[in-house]
Amino acid sequence: MLKPILLxxxxxxxxxxxxxxxxxxxxxxxxxxxxxxxxxxxxxxxPKYEGAQTSKTTALPALQIQWSNGIFVAGMSAGxxxxxxxxxxxxxxLTIAPGRTDxxxxxxxxxxxxxxxxxxxxxxxxxxxxxxxxxxxxxxxxLLVGGFLHKQLTENIQNTNIVTYGSGNQHDGAxxxxxxxxxxxxxxxxxxxTLGTGVTVVNQANNQTYFGISQQxxxxxxxxxxxxxxxxxxxxxxxxxxxxxxxxxxxxSKINFTYLTGSASKSPLVxxxxxxxxxxxxxxxx
Amino acid sequence: MNSYKTFLTVTLxxxxxxxxxxxxxxxxxxxxxxxxRDAYKTMLWFEKxxxxxxxxxxHLQFVVAxxxxxxxxxxxxxxxxxxxxxxxxxxxxxxxxPLLKSAYDENAELNINLSMDQKPKQVTFLRSISIVPxxxxxxxxxxxxxxCEQALQFQQFLGTESFKNKRCAGVRFVxxxxxxxxxxxxxxxxxxxxxxxxxxxxxxxxxxxxKLKAVNFSFHQTTEKVRIVTRSTPIAIxxxxx
Numbered sequence: 102m103l104k105p106i107l108l109x110x111x112x113x114x115x116x117x118x119x120x121x122x123x124x125x126x127x128x129x130x131x132x133x134x135x136x137x138x139x140x141x142x143x144x145x146x147x148p149k150y151e152g153a154q155t156s157k158t159t160a161l162p163a164l165q166i167q168w169s170n171g172i173f174v175a176g177m178s179a180g181x182x183x184x185x186x187x188x189x190x191x192x193x194x195l196t197i198a199p200g201r202t203d204x205x206x207x208x209x210x211x212x213x214x215x216x217x218x219x220x221x222x223x224x225x226x227x228x229x230x231x232x233x234x235x236x237x238x239x240x241x242x243x244l245l246v247g248g249f250l251h252k253q254l255t256e257n258i259q260n261t262n263i264v265t266y267g268s269g270n271q272h273d274g275a276x277x278x279x280x281x282x283x284x285x286x287x288x289x290x291x292x293x294x295t296l297g298t299g300v301t302v303v304n305q306a307n308n309q310t311y312f313g314i315s316q317q318x319x320x321x322x323x324x325x326x327x328x329x330x331x332x333x334x335x336x337x338x339x340x341x342x343x344x345x346x347x348x349x350x351x352x353x354s355k356i357n358f359t360y361l362t363g364s365a366s367k368s369p370l371v372x373x374x375x376x377x378x379x380x381x382x383x384x385x386x387x
Numbered sequence: 388m389n390s391y392k393t394f395l396t397v398t399l400x401x402x403x404x405x406x407x408x409x410x411x412x413x414x415x416x417x418x419x420x421x422x423x424r425d426a427y428k429t430m431l432w433f434e435k436x437x438x439x440x441x442x443x444x445x446h447l448q449f450v451v452a453x454x455x456x457x458x459x460x461x462x463x464x465x466x467x468x469x470x471x472x473x474x475x476x477x478x479x480x481x482x483x484x485p486l487l488k489s490a491y492d493e494n495a496e497l498n499i500n501l502s503m504d505q506k507p508k509q510v511t512f513l514r515s516i517s518i519v520p521x522x523x524x525x526x527x528x529x530x531x532x533x534x535c536e537q538a539l540q541f542q543q544f545l546g547t548e549s550f551k552n553k554r555c556a557g558v559r560f561v562x563x564x565x566x567x568x569x570x571x572x573x574x575x576x577x578x579x580x581x582x583x584x585x586x587x588x589x590x591x592x593x594x595x596x597x598k599l600k601a602v603n604f605s606f607h608q609t610t611e612k613v614r615i616v617t618r619s620t621p622i623a624i625x626x627x628x629x
Binding site for chain 2: 132133134
């Protein structure tokens with residue numbers, strides 16, 4: 102009796118998010134012993150898995166907590182801000198990478214204020230139609246380790262870098278997401294807009310996990326095997342818009358365009374190389 | 388699935404309406420609000436800065452975003468659940484922001500009360516570094532130079548682009564336009580006294596004309612010890628960095 106309830110709660114609130122970029126909030130300076138916290142709820146419309154042509158709309162909880170000692174929780178990541186300098190941010194990072202079944206990727210929790218990325222949507226118990234993922238290995242949830250290094254290049258432009266390791270059933274997938282973020286200054290009172298663009302670079306193991314068909318999977322399903330190589334997995338661009346209604350409430354919205362490249366884009370699992378993800382959430386700051 | 392979507396849409400709509408109600412309430416009093424936490428963040432780098440800063444001070448300065456002109460002579464109040472503090476603003480749009488943990492924890496608001504006919508496009512705040520004025524209104528040029536250096540080093544620590552590869556050229560004593568007793572005299576080693584000229588306005592860093600009285604003292608005038616005496620206390624002593 103308890104098990105399904107527990108499972109649903111976890112799916113809704115924490116879930117495991119697959120393929121997500123890890124997430125780090127913008128640095129926050131505060132009194133010792135204080136924290137800055139956001140909690141929110143919204144909706145997200147995104148592809149079922151990277152490269153899928155069908156999309157889903159689902160609930161998206163948002164969570165972000167920053168403590169004065171530098172430790173933060175942001176969406177599906179947790180880490181620590183170590184830098185003492187205004188120009189550089191860096192530190193270790195842990196991220197939950199959700200599993201994937203033949204229905205696609207599980208739900209996720211989003212970040213509110215900072216560098217972000219997210220995964221796709223899934224309701225495993227309802228979607229059992231045969232699709233390109235049918236018969237492939239189920240990908241287990243993984244805890245990824247890594248770090249971040251962000252450098253302020255000019256007053257409005259920041260270079261962000263997030264590296265993670267440990268995805269895939271063999272725990273050996275690695276990924277680097279490197280972006281340039283441009284903050285539009287003084288767009289309008291209480292509106293903050295950031296434009297970003299960047300690349301995702303992965304190793305062979307990561308690409309094989311999400312875009313490959315192994316020999317065993319090929320024998321099992323009768324499909325042709327597809328062995329990937331590492332390299333640039335995608336190029337992407339996004340627009341982040343935060344609208345603060347008061348010191349306590351804000352609407353955080355994002356649109357992300359991803360274009361698969363290299364070995365990933367040639368995968369038989371990919372129905373379309375371009376993916377669009379849109380989300381909006383109402384958050385409460387306290 | 389359909390009812391789930393409907394539920395979400397309705398919840399979001401209701402939340403937005405609730406928030407709108409809050410927003411309209413604030414607007415009807417014609418006030419401008421800003422997040423105290425964001426202002427606190429702007430001020431905190433100065434507090435955390437470990438190098439010498441005893442001769443300089445940090446203020447929060449309000450400017451109109453459109454043209455970066457000072458947004459001066461406003462009533463600013465720090466408001467939260469258990470706090471209501473009036474903060475005085477000088478003629479350069481600056482306030483001394485109190486760094487209060489309680490206000491931070493309560494997610495306080497900085498409220499600027501506008502008069503009914505005031506409608507600025509957008510107001511933002513900046514960090515303003517200036518030299519600490521002396522109670523006896525008497526300064527040594529070497530001390531002023533040291534203070535200017537401290538300000539420059541801090542700006543370079545922040546990585547502010549406009550301060551890269553620059554040097555200290557002098558200081559500007561800024562006085563109220565209503566101050567009729569403005570007088571700045573220099574006294575050098577051989578007891579030679581000079582009165583420095585008073586400008587009725589000056590150009591600030593963004594090229595705007597500021598209609599406040601200003602007296603400039605340049606460090607390159609002489610290398611010997613010079614004493615500077617002001618008759619009245621300046622609003623601010625700004626480092627001139629070129």
